[in-house]
Amino acid sequence: MKKLFVFLAAGFSSAILSCAPMVDYAQIKQQNEIACGNNNxxxxxxxxxxxxxxxxxxKNVNLALQYYDKACNLNDAESCNLVGIIYYRLDQxxxxxxxxxxFQKACDLNLGVGCYNIGSIYMAKSNLKTAWKYLDKACNLGYYQGCDDLKKIPKYKPTLEELKKVDYGEYPKNWKKLVKDYFYDAEIFIDPEPKIKFKYPPKKAYECKGPDKSSCRYFWKACVKVNARNRMGGYTGWTPVPLEIDIHTHKVSLPIEAKVQLMGNSGFPCDLYMKTNTFE
Structure with missing residues (x-):
C-alpha cells in the first residue's frame, strides 16, 4: 500500500505513516491553517x-510558495530552502x-542543505573560492554531501618563499614540558602522567583547507610516543601521538584525525605526520 506523508496536529510537526487506512486531510488542513494564522x-x-x-x-505551486514564504519570514530554514528550490526549478x-x-537565508539560519545548494551553484560556475566557503559551512553543519564535494576542490599549496614569510614566532624550546602539562590537564589518557618518548621535535607546519591562501593556517607540529597505564594499572604499549603547537600561545592540541585514531585505540604514524606539510 502507498506510503502517505501525513501532517500531525500535535505540535504541528510532520511524520511519515506507513499504510495509513484513512487520512482526514480536511482536519489536518484546518489545524495547520490555525497554526499558520498564529504565526507557527x-x-x-x-x-x-x-x-x-x-x-x-x-496542487497549487503559487499557494505553496505563499505558505513557504511566510514560514521563511518566520525564520523556518527548511521553508526558505524549499522556496529557493521551487524558484530554481521554475526558471534558473x-x-x-x-x-x-x-538559499542564503536558509544557510544563514544554519541549514546545511541551504549552504550546500549555494556551494553547488558556485561549483558549477567554477567559482571554487566561494564554493568552498559554502560547502565548508554545509559540512560543518553536518550535511555530509558538502564534505564529499569539498574533496573535489584542489587545496592551496603555498610556495616555500611564501612559507618563509610567515611569522611563526619563537621556537617552543620548552615543548617537552608543554606536552607533559597537556597530557596531565587534557585527560587524553586514563593515566595522567604516562611515559613519553619525545621522538620528533617541533617543525614548522601548515594546513590549507581551501583553494586560496586565506584558507591556510600555520602551526608547529610535534610527535611523541606514549605508554600509558590502563584501568588495571598495566601499560598499554607505545602509541604514537601527533600534536600541534600554536605559533602565538604555544598551546598544545591534538589534531581531530588523531583524536579519532586514539578513540579507536590505534596510533597515528609519526613519520608520515611529520613529513606532511612541514618545512625547515
Whole structure:
C-alpha cells in the first residue's frame, strides 16, 4: 500500500505513516491553517507541502510558495530552502536573485542543505573560492554531501618563499614540558602522567583547507610516543601521538584525525605526520 506523508496536529510537526487506512486531510488542513494564522512556522510549511504535493487539496505551486514564504519570514530554514528550490526549478536564469536570496537565508539560519545548494551553484560556475566557503559551512553543519564535494576542490599549496614569510614566532624550546602539562590537564589518557618518548621535535607546519591562501593556517607540529597505564594499572604499549603547537600561545592540541585514531585505540604514524606539510 502507498506510503502517505501525513501532517500531525500535535505540535504541528510532520511524520511519515506507513499504510495509513484513512487520512482526514480536511482536519489536518484546518489545524495547520490555525497554526499558520498564529504565526507557527511549521504549520505554514505543512500547508505549503500540502499544496505543493497535492495532499488533500489541488496542487497549487503559487499557494505553496505563499505558505513557504511566510514560514521563511518566520525564520523556518527548511521553508526558505524549499522556496529557493521551487524558484530554481521554475526558471534558473530568470529567478536567480530570488532562489539565491532564499538559499542564503536558509544557510544563514544554519541549514546545511541551504549552504550546500549555494556551494553547488558556485561549483558549477567554477567559482571554487566561494564554493568552498559554502560547502565548508554545509559540512560543518553536518550535511555530509558538502564534505564529499569539498574533496573535489584542489587545496592551496603555498610556495616555500611564501612559507618563509610567515611569522611563526619563537621556537617552543620548552615543548617537552608543554606536552607533559597537556597530557596531565587534557585527560587524553586514563593515566595522567604516562611515559613519553619525545621522538620528533617541533617543525614548522601548515594546513590549507581551501583553494586560496586565506584558507591556510600555520602551526608547529610535534610527535611523541606514549605508554600509558590502563584501568588495571598495566601499560598499554607505545602509541604514537601527533600534536600541534600554536605559533602565538604555544598551546598544545591534538589534531581531530588523531583524536579519532586514539578513540579507536590505534596510533597515528609519526613519520608520515611529520613529513606532511612541514618545512625547515
Amino acid at each position: 512556522a511549521v504549520g505554514c510549511r505543512n500547508l505549503g507541502n500540502m499544496y505543493y504535493n497535492g495532499y488533500g487539496v489541488p 536564469q530568470k529567478n536567480k536573485d530570488l532562489y539565491m536570496k532564499y
